[in-house]
Amino acid sequence: MATETVASGPASTQSEPPKIDAAVPNGQKSANSGPRKPRQKRPNYNEIHVKPLPLDVHPLPAFIPHNPLSIVRIAITLLSHSLRTPNSHKIVHKAYYSEDTQSIHVTDPESIRALWEQGFWGKGSLSRSEPQWLLAERRRRGIEASTASTQITQARREERRQFKLERAKAQREAIEQQLRQEGKLDADGTVNDLVEDGIVAESPRGTIYTPEAGDVVGPTGDSIVSEVDKSIAEKAPTWGEDGAADAEEIKDIEHLQLTPEEAFYLTYVLGALDIIEGNFVDGNTALPAWYLVRLYSAYALSPIDDAAIIGLKKAFQYRERLAKKTAALPSTQQIAPDNSFLLKYVVYHHFRSLGWVVRPGIKFAVDYLLYLRGPAFHHAEFGVQIIPSYSHPYWSETPERIEYRKGKESKDWWWFHRVNRVQTAVMKTLVLVYVEVPPPWDGETKQDAFGIDIGKVLKSYTVREVVFKRWSPSRNRD
Amino acid sequence: MADADEDVSHLGAQEGAENDPTEEAQDFRFLDKLIGGHDVAHLSLPKRGEKDFESHSTNLQLDTLEASRRAMHGVLSWQRTHTQKNHILAQYHPETNTVCVDKVKSQHFQTIGRSRGGKEWLLPEEALFMIERGSLDCRWPVKKKEGDEQSYKTEDGAPMSLQAAYAAFIGYEEGVGGKLTLEMYNVYAGLKRSGYVVFRTGTWNEDRGDLLINYSNSQVEGRLGSNIFTRFFSEIWRRISQPSYTIAPANLSFGPLIKPGLYQSYSDVFRLMQIIPTHDRKTPPSFTLPPAAENPFRVHFDVYRTTSGFRKTARGTPDFRICVINARETPIPTGAQLNDLFAQVPEDRPKAGTQHYQKLKHGCRNVLLAVVDNGVPSYIRVADAPFDEVKIYERTWTGPRGKGGRGRGGGRGRGRGRGR
Known part of the structure; x- marks a missing residue:
């Protein structure tokens, strides 16, 4: 002591x-003892990051009650919109899935800039975050x-x-x-x-x-x-x-690398990113979203089952070539309902759809960090850690399932305090997000066992956010 | 302990320039107050000074250390006495594992005990706390031999030692239902010593706490329509400016959710994207697990801040609700356990108009977890945070802290950086 x-x-x-x-x-007088240098003028981030998403919107002109002309302007805009409908998706960016790094690579400089500026997607492969x-x-x-x-x-x-x-x-x-x-x-x-x-x-x-x-x-x-x-x-x-x-x-x-969750959000939700087959961006066709779910989920397993991935690719090629729908799905290729890609994606989607800028939080001992508007504007306020929850009766039906569930759910308090202490040290608040895991949904015998109804699957998960914060008796007395 | 460190005052820094060892004695005079024949009411614990992390063999440091040691020793060796006036006698009641107090004398009874049959009864934790702090003289009941018709008074019984009190009150509570564990007692005693008023939540007789349903959710709907024309035009304006978009089933199944087209604002786009179901915090809560005595996630204590007009018969709503957890036996709560725990506390929403971050951190329900590892409690406030009610994308506000501006600070201590 x-x-x-x-x-x-x-x-x-x-x-x-x-x-x-x-x-x-x-x-030897150090640099800081002299008068402070004038601060570097910062770029106008409000202008650079004016779009929160890599999509375009076309708002109506403002309606000003005491200015009758504004009605005319609105009418003109409405008319022009109806004559030639403006498109929200000006460009669809292209990227490929790098199996070696298990990330999605965007190599086109314009796409890199656009994806970073319009919603802070991904990180530069040679930079800390912004490319x-x-x-x-x-x-x-x-x-x-x-x-x-x-x-x-x-x-x-x-x-x-x-x-x-x-x-x-x-x-x-x-x-x-x-x-x-x-x-x-x-x-x-x-x-x-x-x-x-x-x-x-x-x-x-x-x-x-x-x-x-x-x-x-x-x-x-x-x-x-x-x-x-x-x-x-x-x-x-x-x-x-x-x-x-x-x-x-x-x-x-340098290229932009996206996590599977980010890339899937851009593909499935926004339709602003095409994942191209193979390691070349040009020429090839875009992969369908349901296949990407299978691919990302297969790579999210630890250890990665190489045989299953080869099988998955073969089945996909076979299906594409013959345009035939497969009936059966081998059990090794079925996606477990608590696959870590799915759990992470559900949480990612949840917070993104509420307007948070969600970025990976591995440096802060959590799964995600939540930024208001983006890292250029504010420090992250919340650190999000995902906890799978198996409340559905299915998970308590047999002793094996209970055993399995306990292994997944149990995290001791020492773990918790480690994570929480890190969050307080960097002035963030820890949020544990409980994701309710549904019973297995993959591989039902239906017409097309290989395809996935993504919307239906995502809607079978429920999230609940719980804020954990240290409390001190001496500071809450009055 | 950690909290005490954070609260360390800068006693040394205020003293100004003194390198003269003779002046050092001044720093310890306040400790002498504790030992000398001063008024008991004005006693206070010594404040801790600056830390020196290594010895540098100056006489100054050695003297300071020695003087500190002496002062501490003096404080510890001070003899504490009990006055006859405050002597409280009580009798142990083995059937209910409670304690019956003969005559209530001290201020303590404003915040402990409950009267039944004209007498004051103490629950195990209350009795143990009082015995431990030397305020209560608890007596075993006199064992009567057969045919002994003599009636005994409380003071005829043998005094209960502290060891006996621990053995009697901890972990054994027949007829009262739930058990008082050592962890619960640790938390109870710790909070009492920190100046809180602590009571058991409910009776602990059932296998779990009661479901608390709030009926305050009656939302007053009803738009104030000024006149028919403005309403007509505002409706038209609403339809023009906020067209209702929908997602086609095919897009939901195979993407993209946002199909190329005309959108008038990003808010519309964000609204479309919300498809992940969240826990419904609007409907009354319900339990998911069956009642079980071994489920540790139940509210154990109601905690009140000390206020002047506190009456134990009309306690009002507690300021905090505490659930005591043994860190070595219970891992962090599962979703179902947390749901059931939240169902036992009432809705406690932040005031309207609270900033977004604060609103989320406050949550709509909250409970304190006291995680006890071998007598060391760690308190955690758990709040059910309604993230889905805070629409960040509407951008109706700006965050409290900008980034990269001047004037860092706020963080105490040396070199506290901030990650991003």
Whole structure:
């Protein structure tokens, strides 16, 4: 346990702020101590992301009661709409399913921009989220001067690190001052001397003694101190060294990758994305939505059943070629009602249809993050974790099913607290979404066992959102 | 514990510049108040100071530490006494596992016990709490030999030790139905010590709590039509501006739901896309599981904030409802268990006009889970969040926090970043 004292070092540190500056040699003054640079003007996101979906709508002109002309304008619009019906789907984007990465690749630059700007779909394969590789690369080579958001983040991190180092340095100096007053340290000695003499033990964390200021701390073997030294030596910016002369055209090697849920939503709900057979975007035909359900579901299994996938593809080709409807479906190809693709898709669809921008939340220990309007506008407020629920009587009929259900439903409280703690640390709220799993629906003997009535299937699931938040007795008393 | 850390005051920081060890004593004088012959009413627990994470061998640090230790030791070794005036005698009643108090004397009885037959009766957790804090002298009943006709008074019985009280009250409750587990007692005692008023929910006699149905859902329909012409035109306008779109069965089955065509607004498109059924929060709740005594997800305690006019006979609606869970035996609730738990609490919607995020976080029903792992409780507020009632796509509001603006902050502590 850490030692607790009522008043000590930090207090005296705060009382002497001028010392911090005085101790830093002018040459090493960090960037943040100067006057703040004017903030980079941000792009107008309201304009870029004006469409929440990759579709077009054609609103009527506003009706202004005291302006009779507005009625005329409405009438003209109505008339022109009836003469030539405008289309909501100007373009249908094309993509292919990459079996190796189990994601959907969009390679056309225009589609990539459109899908990102109109609803924040997918992520750049070489970027953190927005496809920015080309821009970052141009900046790296000095072709474009301004800073990308990742560089701002980097600068901010550096600033923060510098602040911490300086704070630690101030603390350390306060201690040294104290030691000198107590006569334990010579006028020009440092704590390091005491460490070497064995009077003071250096802690593994090294919080007190690390403050890097070159002139004060000498390298002490392989301790953290020297590690920090090294990292600071390497800190010098290396951008632009390859020179701006290298202004040749850079080929954009980045593509947009969509998760199966995103791609299926674009295909099945919006009709704005065609998944093309094979790994080439042009030429081939679009795959039907029901087949995509089977494909994504088959790949969502863990481990992936290769034989089932080959069988699935063969059956599909056979069916397409002969235009014949298969009667029977092998049990290995039937989709389990709690297939993880289906559960994830149901939740994805639910929140998307309510207007949230839903993005994968693996970095935050959850299934999804919910953004209001999109990541360019707001931080995500909710972290969504899916919990399958087997309330239907079917799942309690036999002991085996009960056993199966318990294995799927049971998550212990330690798991829960881990997830919840992560959410609070990043200031999000944890939402557990319970998805009611229906009894098995696939493989009923009907005319076309291979096709899927997607709407009917989706409607057999029910979701319920429950917000979990830590509660503290001491904060809710009044 | 964690909460105490968060509430640490910046005692050290306020003291200003002092490197002089003689001034340090000042920081501990308030601890002396606890030990010296001061008025009991003005006692308070010592506040914790700044943490030092490692020793740096200054005399200052060593002195401070030593003084802290001495002060703490002084506080702990302070002798606590009971006055004769507050001595409460009670008798254990083995048949019902309750305690009968002879004469009610203390303020505690404003928030515990119930009177029956002119006497005050304490439930196991209440009795145990009182015994544990030294406020109650509980006596075993005198065992009568055959033919012993003498009537004994309460004080003739042997005093009940704390160990005996734990053995008697925890896990054994014949005739009262549900059992008081150690976890429930932990939560009960913890909340009582934090200043809440805690009562059992219902009697615990049945295998599960009662279904609570709210009848407040009578929605007043009725549009105020000013006159027939405006209504006529507004109807026409509504039809023109908000055409009703439908999804053809073929589109529902094989997609796309939004078939190419003319849409006047994105809201229309979003409305069409909503096909996933959600839990119906408008209709009265119902249980899905059969009643079972072993289902731990039931409301155990009603918790009230302390208010001046509190009367235990007319308690009103509780501020919180708590369900106590043993973390080692019970995993997180299943959908059915949660549904049944929510069915036992009344509807508690946020006030109209609440911001969207707040509305969702408040939920339309809520319950507290106290997850106890070997005596350490973790409280979790569980709220049934009506996401389907908040139409984000209508964009009638802007979020509370913009992004990338100036003025970060708000987060306490060092280097608290924020992910996106």
